[in-house]
Amino acid sequence: xxxxxxxxxxxxxxxxxxxxxxxxxxxxxxxxxxxxxxxxxxxxxxxxxxxxxxxxxxxxxxxxxxxxxxxxxxxxxxxxxxxxxxxxxxxxxxxxxxxxxxxxxxxxxxxxxxxxxxxxxxxxxxxxxxxxxxxxxxxxxxxxxxxxxxxx
Numbered sequence: 001x002x003x004x005x006x007x008x009x010x011x012x013x014x015x016x017x018x019x020x021x022x023x024x025x026x027x028x029x030x031x032x033x034x035x036x037x038x039x040x041x042x043x044x045x046x047x048x049x050x051x052x053x054x055x056x057x058x059x060x061x062x063x064x065x066x067x068x069x070x071x072x073x074x075x076x077x078x079x080x081x082x083x084x085x086x087x088x089x090x091x092x093x094x095x096x097x098x099x100x101x102x103x104x105x106x107x108x109x110x111x112x113x114x115x116x117x118x119x120x121x122x123x124x125x126x127x128x129x130x131x132x133x134x135x136x137x138x139x140x141x142x143x144x145x146x147x148x149x150x151x152x
Contacts, residue, residue: 002027002028002029002067003027003028003029003071004025004026004027004028004062004067004069004070004071005025005026005027005070005071005072005073005134006023006024006025006026006058006061006062006070006071006072006073007023007024007025007072007073007074007126007134007135007137007138008021008022008023008024008051008054008055008057008058008072008073008074008076008079008138009021009022009051009054009074009075009076009128009135009138009139009141009142010022010047010048010049010050010051010052010053010054010076010142011047011050011139011142011143011145011146012045012046012047012050012146013146013150015046015047016044016045016046017044017045018041018042018043018044018045018146018149018150019041019042019045019046019047019049019050019145019146019149020039020040020041020042020050020141020142020143020144020145020146020147020148020149021039021040021041021050021051021053021054021057021141021142021145022037022038022039022054022137022138022139022140022141022142022143022144022145023037023038023039023054023057023058023061023138023141024037024134024137024138024141025037025038025058025061026134036061037137037141038057038061038141039141039142039144039145040053040057040145041145041146041148041149042149043149046105048076048078048104048105049105049108050142050146051074051076051078051079052079052105052108052109052112053108054074054138054142055072055074055079055083055112056108056111056112056115058070058072059072059112059115059116059119059121060115062119063115063118063119067119068119068120069119069120069121069122070119070120070121070122071121071122071123071124072121072122072123072124073124073125073126073132073134073135073138074123074124074125074126075125075126075127075128075129075135075139076125077125079123080123080125082109083112083113083116083123084123087109087113090103090109091113095109095110
């Protein structure tokens, strides 16, 4: 069975502003490691939307590859807390936060939640920008996406 890890990150210049997301994907099977890199951008977005988009892309890739389990690493407490804790109450409250307002980035949260239900997902938080190879690579990809859209 393959061990799949996805390191995800988002980057934004201004908030909102041009942004990018990155996914650094590793799949180890029978001692062999396959690495893939994905990135993209949005002209006018927020860092939170890019962080969520990266996690969504990781889960969509898992589904496309017809795989069932993954460990997703992110340096975003927003993503980790949202998907492992807050989402339960949001659902109970009709996707409203503790202040009774519609959850920000609702479209992405619902997509991430629905994708996560179809697989076994282990969510791991890593401290960003401290030399963690997978996280640094995901950050490079997110910055690449952001910088490419800034040049347009």
